Amino acid sequence: MAKKLKKVDVVVVGSGWAGGVVSAELAKAGYQVVTLERGKKQDRQDYIGVKDELRYTDRYEMMQNLSPETITSRVKIEDTALPVRTRAEMMAGTDLGGGSVHWAGATYRWRAIDFELRSKTIERYGKEKIPEGMTIQDWGITYDEMEPYYDKWEKTAGISGEPDPLGDKRSSDYPNPPMLASPAVKLFKETTERMGYHPFQVAAGNLSQAYTNPDGEKLNACMFCSYCTMYGCDFTAKSDPLATVIPTARKTGNCEIRTNSLVRRVLHKDGKATGVMFTDTRTGIEYEQPADVVVLGAFSFTNNRLLMLSEIGTQYDPATRKGTIGRNFNGQFNITFLGARGFFENKKFNLYMGAGALGGTLSDFAGDNFDHSNVDFINGGGIEMRQYGDGAISTNHVPSGTPKWGPEFKKNSIHYANRSLVAWYTPAVMSWWHNYVDLDPTYKDEYGDPLLRITNRYTDHDRNMAKFGIEKCSEIMKEMGADIIDEDEVPEEFDHIYSGGHYAGGIIMGADPETSAVNNYLQMWEMDNLFVVGGSAFPQFGGHHPTSTIGALAYRAAEGVEKYLKEGGQLAEAKQETLNA
Amino acid sequence: MTEHRPHEDTQKGISRRNFIKNTGLVAGGLVGGSLFGGLLTNQLQKPNAPINSEKEVSHLLEARTFFSNSEDFLILSAATERLFPTDDLGPGAIELGVPYFIDRQLAGEWGMNAKEYMKGPFLQTGVVDAYESQADSTQDQGPNAETQVPTPAFRYQTPMTRGDIFMEGVQALEQTAQEKFKTNFHKLEPKQQDEILQMFDDGKAKMNGVASTTFFNLLLQTTIEGAYADPVYGGNRNMEGWRMKEFPGPRMSYTADIEKEDFIVMKPESLRNYQGH
Numbered sequence: 001m002a003k004k005l006k007k008v009d010v011v012v013v014g015s016g017w018a019g020g021v022v023s024a025e026l027a028k029a030g031y032q033v034v035t036l037e038r039g040k041k042q043d044r045q046d047y048i049g050v051k052d053e054l055r056y057t058d059r060y061e062m063m064q065n066l067s068p069e070t071i072t073s074r075v076k077i078e079d080t081a082l083p084v085r086t087r088a089e090m091m092a093g094t095d096l097g098g099g100s101v102h103w104a105g106a107t108y109r110w111r112a113i114d115f116e117l118r119s120k121t122i123e124r125y126g127k128e129k130i131p132e133g134m135t136i137q138d139w140g141i142t143y144d145e146m147e148p149y150y151d152k153w154e155k156t157a158g159i160s161g162e163p164d165p166l167g168d169k170r171s172s173d174y175p176n177p178p179m180l181a182s183p184a185v186k187l188f189k190e191t192t193e194r195m196g197y198h199p200f201q202v203a204a205g206n207l208s209q210a211y212t213n214p215d216g217e218k219l220n221a222c223m224f225c226s227y228c229t230m231y232g233c234d235f236t237a238k239s240d241p242l243a244t245v246i247p248t249a250r251k252t253g254n255c256e257i258r259t260n261s262l263v264r265r266v267l268h269k270d271g272k273a274t275g276v277m278f279t280d281t282r283t284g285i286e287y288e289q290p291a292d293v294v295v296l297g298a299f300s301f302t303n304n305r306l307l308m309l310s311e312i313g314t315q316y317d318p319a320t321r322k323g324t325i326g327r328n329f330n331g332q333f334n335i336t337f338l339g340a341r342g343f344f345e346n347k348k349f350n351l352y353m354g355a356g357a358l359g360g361t362l363s364d365f366a367g368d369n370f371d372h373s374n375v376d377f378i379n380g381g382g383i384e385m386r387q388y389g390d391g392a393i394s395t396n397h398v399p400s401g402t403p404k405w406g407p408e409f410k411k412n413s414i415h416y417a418n419r420s421l422v423a424w425y426t427p428a429v430m431s432w433w434h435n436y437v438d439l440d441p442t443y444k445d446e447y448g449d450p451l452l453r454i455t456n457r458y459t460d461h462d463r464n465m466a467k468f469g470i471e472k473c474s475e476i477m478k479e480m481g482a483d484i485i486d487e488d489e490v491p492e493e494f495d496h497i498y499s500g501g502h503y504a505g506g507i508i509m510g511a512d513p514e515t516s517a518v519n520n521y522l523q524m525w526e527m528d529n530l531f532v533v534g535g536s537a538f539p540q541f542g543g544h545h546p547t548s549t550i551g552a553l554a555y556r557a558a559e560g561v562e563k564y565l566k567e568g569g570q571l572a573e574a575k576q577e578t579l580n581a
Numbered sequence: 582m583t584e585h586r587p588h589e590d591t592q593k594g595i596s597r598r599n600f601i602k603n604t605g606l607v608a609g610g611l612v613g614g615s616l617f618g619g620l621l622t623n624q625l626q627k628p629n630a631p632i633n634s635e636k637e638v639s640h641l642l643e644a645r646t647f648f649s650n651s652e653d654f655l656i657l658s659a660a661t662e663r664l665f666p667t668d669d670l671g672p673g674a675i676e677l678g679v680p681y682f683i684d685r686q687l688a689g690e691w692g693m694n695a696k697e698y699m700k701g702p703f704l705q706t707g708v709v710d711a712y713e714s715q716a717d718s719t720q721d722q723g724p725n726a727e728t729q730v731p732t733p734a735f736r737y738q739t740p741m742t743r744g745d746i747f748m749e750g751v752q753a754l755e756q757t758a759q760e761k762f763k764t765n766f767h768k769l770e771p772k773q774q775d776e777i778l779q780m781f782d783d784g785k786a787k788m789n790g791v792a793s794t795t796f797f798n799l800l801l802q803t804t805i806e807g808a809y810a811d812p813v814y815g816g817n818r819n820m821e822g823w824r825m826k827e828f829p830g831p832r833m834s835y836t837a838d839i840e841k842e843d844f845i846v847m848k849p850e851s852l853r854n855y856q857g858h
Contacts, residue, residue: 082704
């Protein structure tokens with residue numbers, strides 16, 4: 001029998017950008033909040049003196065321990081899914097601050113067209129431009145409505161950047177100027193400008209200067225130490241929840257953050273959520289946390305699985321294409337981030353320096369910035385060249401044709417250690433009827449609950465986009481003066497490697513309750529006092545990195561929760577959309 | 582799996598001198614067995630002498646905590662040396678301490694798969710094997726291309742831990758050497774060792790439980806890790822791996838240098854320096 005705790009106004013599951021923003025905003029507004037985080041407590045002190053590539057990059061120190069729980073994965077509906085067993089194949093954040101603590105920091109707003117992708121595509125190119133089986137939809141919110149939330153999140157995070165020359169309207173500039181540009185980044189920007197493109201510095205969650213955000217949190221300037229992606233920042237120079245929304249929530253005195261608290265069920269009665277059941281992972285004791293409003297602000301996998309285990313909403317069934325829970329799984333896997341690697345014989349770059357989001361980018365081939373009449377796909381993505389700061393273990397890039405071990409490998413890997421740069425394309429991954437999430441029939445977690453099962457396969461559309469991007473990146477590399485250019489190959493199929501953290505969908509947003517689980521306040525259509533916030537809400541992916549969109553949606557959701565606490569009821573009006581899937 | 586390891590040495594009751602003499606054959610293209618001699622014992626260290634230098638302390642770390650059988654360890658060592666050989670650029674795997682690095686990794690949580698999902702049922706079908714043997718061309722690309730060891734990805738679907746796979750793999754190297762050349766793996770000519778390693782790389786060697794490619798990939802991954810991880814883990818001895826690569830080790834800040842055009846070579850510093858000892 002679970003131990004019952006004192007009821008609060010709001011219980012939030014997860015402490016990353018989604019859960020963290022919602023917790024801070026509601027605590028600031030004076031509501032009593034309990035935030036539950038499955039992982040451990042951590043802070044900046046935990047990262048001082050541990051710049052250790054083996055431990056963090058190769059042994060995934062900051063990623064979820066998969067021993068108690070993972071996901072299963074398959075390509076086709078008729079396949080048997082297998083567990084993704086190792087952390088080399090499945091990276092999901094955990095611990096206080098979530099995945100955002102070890103993110104790189106690349107920050108992009110998604111484009112106006114992303115939010116109305118289906119209707120705008122039809123408007124410009126006709127219905128036949130959308131391939132059979134593609135289940136993209138409008139978000140039920142426009143870029144103009146999203147803009148204030150983007151702005152708010154950028155200011156909280158202290159994003160350092162310059163506007164995208166081909167970007168949509170902004171109400172204000174980024175709060176901080178762009179980061180310094182290394183010679184490699186300058187080379188990318190100068191070259192692509194010469195080619196007639198519109199490059200700009202990647203907007204970064206690595207700060208270009210000391211900054212105090214609107215909540216009074218202080219951040220420092222990034223020092224390019226390179227221990228960034230997959231690491232926590234030891235200098236409070238990365239925009240993450242540990243540096244911003246978590247201390248903000250704590251300071252109010254209204255928010256209790258409980259770590260080592262694994263939420264296993266959303267409790268509900270008569271169509272209303274009543275709270276959550278969670279287990280203290282250290283003691284094994286079960287607790288019940290009652291609340292007026294339940295917010296799931298966890299990682300997309302967790303948000304999906306919790307609704308399924310709690311039997312809330314209707315599971316999507318690919319046979320009938322009906323049901324909303326688990327629909328439109330999307331994300332960026334081994335068919336995205338493909339491009340070309342250039343090897344330079346007469347140039348050496350200080351590649352051991354860098355920061356997660358140090359880079360140059362252009363969006364000439366993103367969204368609808370280019371004419372799609374003569375290409376065999378819709379939407380697009382950014383082209384980036386990043387300088388993360390290379391570790392010694394991971395930089396063994398050698399020109400293709402080099403053996404992968406032995407004398408020649410050693411010679412080339414050492415010779416090219418500081419001589420190769422890569423440009424890649426980050427195309428938007430569209431949604432399809434056959435890509436979805438449900439519970440696995442066979443494999444269980446340590447409590448005997450079914451694991452989450454992903455069914456995900458590639459389409460010609462994905463492959464066409466990837467090919468297009470590789471060609472563009474290869475041209476850029478050539479112009480940059482690379483002596484050897486290795487183009488990435490387009491993979492035939494999904495390889496079940498979940499790295500990079502960009503996995504989304506399942507509990508998607510929209511205007512029509514038939515095809516979406518949440519409305520444009522991230523409120524469940526079927527349960528007024530349950531909000532589901534995060535990447536799980538993306539009906540399809542955008543052509544750039546997702547973090548700022550998750551941050552913006554969290555501000556939108558926080559507003560919704562407050563509105564609900566004051567007024568009750570459904571906050572958005574349901575509309576019927578005809579999907580001729 | 583039945584073992585076909587020759588027991589001539591052990592049956593004779595092995596003496597240290599004998600052992601060094603027997604293993605001091607040309608290995609990995611190196612003369613005089615100095616590398617292997619160092620693997621077995623630090624002959625420079627006088628018994629009962631007080632320890633008074635860093636060098637001597639580091640030698641105290643040169644002991645096995647996973648491989649109980651020294652012959653297995655010699656096979657592992659010979660294999661790593663072929664993957665990452667000594668050349669005019671600098672030391673190879675053995676001199677860098679890579680075998681000890683691997684030994685320690687296998688004795689710890691990684692070798693025991695402590696944080697991996699190891700619940701059944703385990704499918705042991707051709708499909709799984711084929712997956713493990715997939716080509717590695719896509720490993721160098723994707724969202725984490727910059728932060729991954731460039732070894733092929735495989736899909737782990739075996740109840741064996743990495744420690745089990747290594748034990749099995751090292752013994753399979755020896756068995757293949759016996760079948761092909763009727764000689765211990767670590768006594769073969771470099772060319773012959775390469776031939777056998779290539780068979781493992783190609784998935785053509787016989788192994789129990791996993792495809793030989795799976796073992797080979799782990800061996801290659803850990804060899805490269807051992808060459809370049811912080812010396813605290815037992816490899817990259819004296820930061821020689823980093824020196825070859827002109828990698829400086831952990832630093833607090835590059836703000837002053839990030840815009841500089843010229844390549845900057847720094848004297849490497851380890852975690853031990855960084856943590857302020």
